[in-house]
Amino acid sequence: MNTKRPTLEDIASVAGVSRATVSLVVRQSPLVAEHTRLKVEKVMADLDYVRDIGAARLRNNSSRTVGVIVPNLVNSFFTEFLTGVEQVMREQDRVVLLANSEDDPRRQDEILQRFRGHGVDGMILCPAAGTDAALPGRMQRWGLPMVQALREVGAQETDYAGADYVAGVGLAMQHLTALGHRRIAFLSVRAMTSAKAERLKGFSMALAKSGAIDAGIIEADLTWEGAALAANAVLALPARPTAVLCFNDVLAAGLMLGLRRADRQPGREMAVVGLDDLPLAELTYPPMTSVAMCPARIGTEAARLLTRRLAEPGRPIERFIQFPTLMVRESSGTKIV
């Protein structure tokens, strides 16, 4: 019943060759003669041979395994990213070890140790909020190649794939000011990450450039419920904003819900703009103006950066920055007086 998997030895003895020859066949070496190869492949197929990659790694030090750590698996920003990573890895015959740090640096450390123990060839890390800036250096000392994605800690010591959040916020702000908005609020999150820092930077840069007024920065939990609750705080801002730019689409959707609960029409009485352009942006009411960051594309690029680094460890640091696109829908309303 629970029959053991055949090994190289088994194949070898049936095919009447040595273990080493079978190994060469498995690895598609050109050293082996055509007729031997065919004979061995036949036996492998008959016995349903599956190469033990763990044992192989022990000898040649390549597990064809990469670790991916994300802070969240519910937000589709991260799952689209993950889809991109997984797809490229699958094409390259690699396997993805997945874990969710829940934005907790301690958990993230545990996961890293565990992945290290499993012999991953490299890591794609979306660092948890509060990750020690020394982590990239530590991983380098471990000899564990890493690509950071979507967020970044440390002084640009590793490859990185992300989006230009500053520019993204700029596009959104430009859109709002062009519509005539002068008092703009920012609905942010509590957890501090490079992604948040960049967005805030983009916000103040855009304010400076356009001469619009910072109507206040509200912080909410990163859930739509949190954002819905924050609607009242936004409405209570003394500067009376006419538009709110949101950290991401989840918050924007929640905010619109909260506004409606407070009997304000998002898009008419208050312009709302999201960031990320998740699929849900088209399903909200009114459909949401947002800034597309293409997380799936960032995922494929992160995966490619990692495989390049694995192939050539000494190569210079590389960065992929996705330029965002503004998607105008209805939540930002029309030109105001």
Next chain:
Amino acid sequence: MNTKRPTLEDIASVAGVSRATVSLVVRQSPLVAEHTRLKVEKVMADLDYVRDIGAARLRNNSSRTVGVIVPNLVNSFFTEFLTGVEQVMREQDRVVLLANSEDDPRRQDEILQRFRGHGVDGMILCPAAGTDAALPGRMQRWGLPMVQALREVGAQETDYAGADYVAGVGLAMQHLTALGHRRIAFLSVRAMTSAKAERLKGFSMALAKSGAIDAGIIEADLTWEGAALAANAVLALPARPTAVLCFNDVLAAGLMLGLRRADRQPGREMAVVGLDDLPLAELTYPPMTSVAMCPARIGTEAARLLTRRLAEPGRPIERFIQFPTLMVRESSGTKIV
């Protein structure tokens, strides 16, 4: 720079004991004397020892690795499920190998072989549409324990965790008929899975029980765009349905969008009910009546079923069926005449 990780041998020589003793310490064996244990643990900490699980597996045949295959990583039904699985596995010090079959049985087979090669201890499989019913038997012959989740193929030969889709559809239909609807349509998907079969079964059972009329079954692509396009087909149904039950929330959201594009108010001119109660159900307009299936809970139960099976391979087949809950919001409208 790229210093190799220390091995048991390294620890042993520094601590002045044998490799075997260090191995016992690593595995927290009670056989080792207190003072030796402390000494060895000190050295392990100093040298930053990480146990090589791959090498361990080679000898003792437990990789503490499980494979998870889902058909889709964008639909949050599956990612919530995945969150549940990952969490339990993390608590049990196991690692998750993730892959996306994209609902393609060929791809799924490739992934299974790859995971087999990586020596996974077991699998949690959400079988792709069109999966051969013989797969569970084949995996059993491989000696690869598996739990099916959310969907199922074969004759209940494996552990299974899922939701009671028949009952879920029943709840939704009961709600609609109680509101006075007599002509009800079903917006379905093209791909055939056990989940679809159960829902259709629930639909006809509920029709029979309530005496309502099957106003037609429309099939759409499993995207909200597909559902939006299907809105016209729904409106063109000769039976003129007053309510539509949808395969899941993604389709329901898309359908509502399509209805609005065709100038029909979902919830007023056409009742719409979804299944799954994804987070987006509260964000649509009007908020969506749906049936909660608690995929995260199903995920944790699937993980527990697998670890139980791994601990005790001979135990009888077990099934976990989550009972669904109706979440009434506004898209189903109010009582009609």
Next chain:
DNA sequence: TCTGCGTTTTAGATCGTTCTAAGTTGCAGG
């Protein structure tokens, strides 16, 4: 001092693969 027994420790084989270095072939050229 020696025996016996329980507690700790260890040498050496082993898991399934890959690598190294050396071994076979077969055949053309001297």
Next chain:
DNA sequence: CCTGCAACTTAGAACGATCTAAAACGCAGA
């Protein structure tokens, strides 16, 4: 007939852990 070389093939030692069986140690009792 021998030599040299290309084209294959292979024995045996790794890799880093665990397991088995046995050895070393400590100590009480004779």
